[in-house]
Amino acid sequence: MAHYELDARRMFCPMPVIRTQDKISELAVGDTLEVVSTDPGALNDIPAWSRINGHKILATRDAGDEVFVTIEICAEQ
Amino acid sequence: MSQRKAVALISGGLDSLLAARVMLEQGIHVEGINFFTGFCVEGHTHAIRKKDKDKPKRNNALWSAEQLGIKLHIIDIVEEYKDVLLNPKHGYGANMNPCLDCKIFMVNKARQWAEENGFDFIITGEVVGQRPMSQRKDTMPVVSRESGADDRLLRPLCAKNLPETLPEKAGWVDRDRLYDFSGRNRKPQMALAAQFGFEDYAKPAGGCCFLTDENYSAKLVDLWDARGNREYEMDDIMLLKVGRHIRPAPHFKLIIGREDGENKFLQGYRNNYISFKTLSHPGPLTLLDGVASDEDLQLAAQITARFSQGKNADTVTIEARRTNGETVTLEVKPMSPGSIQPEWYV
Numbered sequence: 001m002a003h004y005e006l007d008a009r010r011m012f013c014p015m016p017v018i019r020t021q022d023k024i025s026e027l028a029v030g031d032t033l034e035v036v037s038t039d040p041g042a043l044n045d046i047p048a049w050s051r052i053n054g055h056k057i058l059a060t061r062d063a064g065d066e067v068f069v070t071i072e073i074c075a076e077q
Numbered sequence: 078m079s080q081r082k083a084v085a086l087i088s089g090g091l092d093s094l095l096a097a098r099v100m101l102e103q104g105i106h107v108e109g110i111n112f113f114t115g116f117c118v119e120g121h122t123h124a125i126r127k128k129d130k131d132k133p134k135r136n137n138a139l140w141s142a143e144q145l146g147i148k149l150h151i152i153d154i155v156e157e158y159k160d161v162l163l164n165p166k167h168g169y170g171a172n173m174n175p176c177l178d179c180k181i182f183m184v185n186k187a188r189q190w191a192e193e194n195g196f197d198f199i200i201t202g203e204v205v206g207q208r209p210m211s212q213r214k215d216t217m218p219v220v221s222r223e224s225g226a227d228d229r230l231l232r233p234l235c236a237k238n239l240p241e242t243l244p245e246k247a248g249w250v251d252r253d254r255l256y257d258f259s260g261r262n263r264k265p266q267m268a269l270a271a272q273f274g275f276e277d278y279a280k281p282a283g284g285c286c287f288l289t290d291e292n293y294s295a296k297l298v299d300l301w302d303a304r305g306n307r308e309y310e311m312d313d314i315m316l317l318k319v320g321r322h323i324r325p326a327p328h329f330k331l332i333i334g335r336e337d338g339e340n341k342f343l344q345g346y347r348n349n350y351i352s353f354k355t356l357s358h359p360g361p362l363t364l365l366d367g368v369a370s371d372e373d374l375q376l377a378a379q380i381t382a383r384f385s386q387g388k389n390a391d392t393v394t395i396e397a398r399r400t401n402g403e404t405v406t407l408e409v410k411p412m413s414p415g416s417i418q419p420e421w422y423v
Binding site for chain 1: 113152
């Protein structure tokens with residue numbers, strides 16, 4: 001189990017989701033991933049993508065100019 | 078018999094939502110696929126502009142998948158899509174929209190995905206007669222044929238108007254429980270949405286692609302004309318969605334932020350373009366796309382001043398910044414409204 005970070009700044013919907021999806025495809029069940037994005041829509045889209053693909057959202061944070069989403073990988077890709 | 082699997086093209090609109098739901102009703106395992114071309118209307122401008130702050134910041138394809146309880150695979154096709162846009166075999170629609178080639182391309186990609194992932198057929202939310210180019214009775218077989226999907230492409234909302242497909246012939250799907258929608262009337266879809274309990278679905282006024290938009294297409298053509306070639310990068314097509322675009326001379330164009338959100342967005346490009354910001358008055362951030370002499374910088378500064386709160390002042394102080402970070406301060410008289418030629422607006 002390892003923790004990873006993904007920089008999805010200066011990308012707009014749906015690129016942060018696509019980058020998250022691609023990164024998670026390389027990770028193992030139990031790993032965690034924190035995504036940082038400058039698109040406020042990522043705060044909805046990444047959790048939505050995670051829910052429908054069976055992953056768990058551990059935390060979301062809106063820091064004004066940036067948003068953070070932390071995901072635990074729960075399903076085999 | 079094992080459960081059959083269909084991959085559904087999910088745009089985020091009502092039709093693809095309904096088509097997928099109709100298949101789920103028949104016990105088919107459905108997963109969604111959504112293609113990002115770079116021209117999708119989703120999200121970008123909502124994220125940038127304050128005037129759109131009230132709109133829900135959601136990706137409608139993801140929302141659809143969540144409503145359906147299916148997985149969604151979002152595929153980045155920005156690079157591959159260039160050839161579709163630049164060389165459409167079937168030509169363009171009213172603007173720069175290569176709708177028929179686009180649909181063929183996407184169904185072909187979905188077919189490849191289906192083969193690689195062990196799926197039996199492909200579904201779309203297409204309706205005969207709904208779109209003037211890609212959804213006509215004579216072009217729908219073209220999509221099936223040229224995508225290579227052939228009779229593995231099923232359109233559940235209008236299947237009864239079309240020849241039987243493999244899923245129907247093989248008994249995987251009951252044709253009697255498919256639909257015969259046709260034309261541009263949306264009432265049957267809205268009734269079906271109500272029947273399924275779908276509310277708050279996306280209702281895009283001009284479709285889901287910027288290429289169908291007249292103004293956007295004009296900016297794209299202007300970009301190509303000015304550069305003398307039809308190449309583009311992701312940043313180019315993003316910037317066409319933002320700000321006022323004014324071309325006072327063939328060799329340069331100004332992109333002028335219309336509000337704080339756009340100014341902030343344009344600021345991210347200051348190392349790629351010459352930029353202007355007003356120092357003496359609140360005003361826009363302006364990017365200059367092209368090459369510029371000192372005279373051009375002066376003109377660009379005057380135009381920037383025109384769109385600042387100092388537009389009626391005698392002089393406005395503007396900082397012009399080169400891409401290497403060097404700056405020069407200019408004192409300019411804002412351009413008068415009549416001096417900005419209407420044909421400069423792209």
